[in-house]
Amino acid sequence: MSSLALTNPQHCYHYLMAHRRGLPIEDKLATMLASWIFGIGALPNWLGLDKPRFQWLFKYHFPTSRLLQIPTNRPIDPDRLAEMVDLRELLLDHRSLRSDSEILLADIIVAGCVGQNHLWQDLGLCNRQGVSELMRQNFRTLAEKNDKDMKWKKFLYKQLCEAEGVYTCRVPSCDVCSDYANCYGAET
Numbered sequence: 001m002s003s004l005a006l007t008n009p010q011h012c013y014h015y016l017m018a019h020r021r022g023l024p025i026e027d028k029l030a031t032m033l034a035s036w037i038f039g040i041g042a043l044p045n046w047l048g049l050d051k052p053r054f055q056w057l058f059k060y061h062f063p064t065s066r067l068l069q070i071p072t073n074r075p076i077d078p079d080r081l082a083e084m085v086d087l088r089e090l091l092l093d094h095r096s097l098r099s100d101s102e103i104l105l106a107d108i109i110v111a112g113c114v115g116q117n118h119l120w121q122d123l124g125l126c127n128r129q130g131v132s133e134l135m136r137q138n139f140r141t142l143a144e145k146n147d148k149d150m151k152w153k154k155f156l157y158k159q160l161c162e163a164e165g166v167y168t169c170r171v172p173s174c175d176v177c178s179d180y181a182n183c184y185g186a187e188t
Contacts, residue, residue, distance in 0.1 A: 006068065009034040019065035025101055026061050028125065028134050032108065033058075035124025037068055041115070042122035044074040048111025049104055057104045080114045086160050087113055094142035102138045109134070119152040128152070 006012040012034035020026040036043045046054035058065075076084075091106035108123070115122030120131045131152045135143035146155045 006034075006037070009038045009040060012037055012068065016062050016065060019062045021061050021063055023061065023101070024137055025105065025134070028130055029057075029061055029105075031126060031130065032124045033068075037071060039071065041112070041124030042074075042117065043108065043111050043115075043124060044076045045072045046070075047108045048076060049107055053104055053107075057101065061101070076111065077114060083160075084110045084114065087156060090156065090159055090163070091139055091142065094139040096138050096140040105134065105138055113153055113156060119156075 006015055013030050016030035016033060017027070020030065032041070032043065032047065035041045036047060047057075049057065087110045088106055091109060092103065095102040095106070109119070112119050112123040118128065120126075120128045123131065125131060125134075128151075132143070135146070135152070142159070145159070146152070150158065
């Protein structure tokens with residue numbers, strides 16, 4: 001099958017949405033795929049999945065779509081693999097529906113966590129709300145723990161540290177920390 005050439009992320013997004021299965025996750029998946037195809041965000045090859053799992057995800061969620069031009073020039077940093085395993089376990093422990101798609105989404109989110117920007121940017125989403133929606137839909141119990149709206153990467157890594165009994169903050173409460181704005185509030 002020949003690949004389909006699309007001219008911009010919005011065109012790609014609309015193409016994917018026209019070929020979706022109809023599940024809530026597909027809006028964000030289409031956004032992440034379109035961004036990744038056009039070099040937006042920090043997701044590595046195959047969105048951080050191996051090729052067969054990526055192909056399954058793509059065909060399952062966008063079953064009537066044609067093959068898109070897929071970039072394969074961003075490998076995962078092997079030095080970050082250990083932390084990725086821990087982040088993956090954290091997410092999998094909180095899956096809402098226990099679906100195969102949530103397993104793959106956990107891997108995609110983890111791949112975004114090793115990028116250098118805010119998680120929504122590294123995933124290629126339009127804004128932070130996109131990550132919040134993904135988390136609420138697919139990892140609800142974990143999302144509910146972020147009741148003070150901490151920035152998602154900081155929140156996920158904080159959860160890992162707390163699970164290990166590591167508390168790096170020197171103040172008794174985030175509310176009195178001088179770095180409060182770095183962890184909470186708007187992401188630009």
